[in-house]
Amino acid sequence: MTNTLLILPGDGIGPEVMAEVTRIIDWFGARRGLKFGVSEDLVGGAAYDVHGVPLADATMARAQQVDAVLLGAVGGPKYDSLDFSVKPERGLLRLRKEMDLFANLRPAQCFDALADFSSLKRDVVSGLDIMIVRELTSGVYFGEPRGIFEENGQRVGINTQRYTESEIDRVARAAFELARKRGNKVCSMEKANVMESGILWREVVQAVHDADYPDVELSHMYADAGGMQLCRWPKQFDVIVTDNLFGDLLSDVAAMLTGSLGMLPSASLGAPRANGRPKALYEPVHGSAPDIAGQGKANPCACILSFAMALRYSFDQGDEATRLEQAVEKVLADGVRTADLMQAEGATPVSTRGMGDAILAAL
Amino acid sequence: MTNTLLILPGDGIGPEVMAEVTRIIDWFGARRGLKFGVSEDLVGGAAYDVHGVPLADATMARAQQVDAVLLGAVGGPKYDSLDFSVKPERGLLRLRKEMDLFANLRPAQCFDALADFSSLKRDVVSGLDIMIVRELTSGVYFGEPRGIFEENGQRVGINTQRYTESEIDRVARAAFELARKRGNKVCSMEKANVMESGILWREVVQAVHDADYPDVELSHMYADAGGMQLCRWPKQFDVIVTDNLFGDLLSDVAAMLTGSLGMLPSASLGAPRANGRPKALYEPVHGSAPDIAGQGKANPCACILSFAMALRYSFDQGDEATRLEQAVEKVLADGVRTADLMQAEGATPVSTRGMGDAILAAL
């Protein structure tokens, strides 16, 4: 079976971190016999500049065909004043929605060599390893009606939170499956005390658990309390499952706890394609960082670790994924640091390329 | 002018912390000549047990008449299985909505004596003093349509995020006014990159600023980035203004940063009544803590400091509010601790009553 990859570097630091991923992909081809058919295309502001839309139809069609999409980052001040419908983010949201990537896996992992970099105390975060499973194709991100309307002489902004039973069911299953391969614990978060959609969420997650995953430990928490508990004692969690909007906030809070945002990958998975592999998109959790774009300062690790997730979840190469992850960890342990990972003055950071070199050497 | 207060102790630890507030109120009457007409009533589960609803109409009517409502806490496992419409939380939400308490002020302040109690590093939180202004009467908490509906043979949970221009306008003004009395900086948070209601939010906040508060420094941040920044370097913020749901999460995260949830008060303010005083409700940020209820272990400080906010915002007694706040700070500096504020084993915590005694002595 050929392994097909579509690379969408996007905006800001996207292209420069993706350049390092490309070298890693080549290494796996040359040294581990893992050949990939790689194509590249535009997304976000980069696509808008050429096509007038943040994702061309042809790109969308290609994304549907490949085993995995690797995305760098989208957005930047240049595009801030664009109409909502063509903003860079819409390209990413279209990919998520049309590929139906309902399960967004966001590991929040604290790298031992970087634990002191967290704003939290070392004992609170060292060894932290949470997996947030965020629903990614529904909820308030996509619900209708939506828009800005005129009403009684003034404007009103409307968005709709909407979840069907089957949407909740499938993401809950993804979370329980993951938990079985980890700490066997799931905490589901919503606001069932104020939102009916949260009541349905809680009921369905509980029902899926009782029917098919009674062996997994399940708890429920209100999302506000969940945010608190993440800050207080994050190690109480194994897998967290939550909706699109809560997942957006809570996974960012969890990411920041680790102190190393530039290190965190994500995977967005959908239903199996004809070849048995899931529709899949991989991207770093960090954004396009326009302030440092083009300067060779960006940390490519999150994007490289996103490719490691692709090896694991799209290509069934768990051992090769671990090999890559361990190479990254070794490089960190050796003290190699891009600028974002430097705490003290004095030491000299490596460039984006320098980090890529170090990881290739460690491989 | 008489000063009228309605006390709603509610559930769990509500009654025991409120008992200490009552003693403080009496002290201000006896020693500072500040007389209050105090009445008491039921809310939450306590009201449900007697009336079959979490807030009786008569209680609602009384709340509309007084200068300030002081609320303890609502909720508990005993009421978990109640129908959504009569859950304890609905009593609180009805008060907020019918009194039209649109501006929820949630200070996140780190008490110097307690800074080591935070899960964050001391230098990240010591001296922290943020004011979160959360919109409290609209958004997804109250928008219609809402409910669980049948659709194509399955259930779907729906809630509606809805903001009118005037709802955003008035809470923005409240934030700017507060900022002028503090650090003169406002950061507004939404998800304008994915939600049209967020676009309107951003536009209106900006317009209010440009028209009437150009002297205040205004910035905008996506709510997920806001959650991150709160964890990374919270001292960058002065006043944060945000909607009902984001405010729920972000203010809880901010509260937890301080490490002393048992210390944090809140004020919910509406439009001026006939006597010029705003409609107002004051409550601690913490919940009903059913696990320790009735044991005399609860920390009454958050509820006592909520009364201090009442002195400041309802009764125009800023100096007396400061007096009370300083008494609480002195007691903390002296090492008096309820169980929730104890880090090390060995030392003996004071009871709820003991903390009240210490604060009265300090006054």
Ligand SMILES: CC(C)[C@H](C(=O)O)[C@@H](O)C(=O)O
């Ligand atoms: C860029 C933006 C649309 C996106 C989101 O809100 O989902 C981002 O914050 C994320 O978490 O992936």
Ligand SMILES: CC(C)[C@H](C(=O)O)[C@@H](O)C(=O)O
């Ligand atoms: C008790 C609950 C309804 C409430 C809310 O969600 O607003 C609480 O979390 C709060 O923040 O005051």
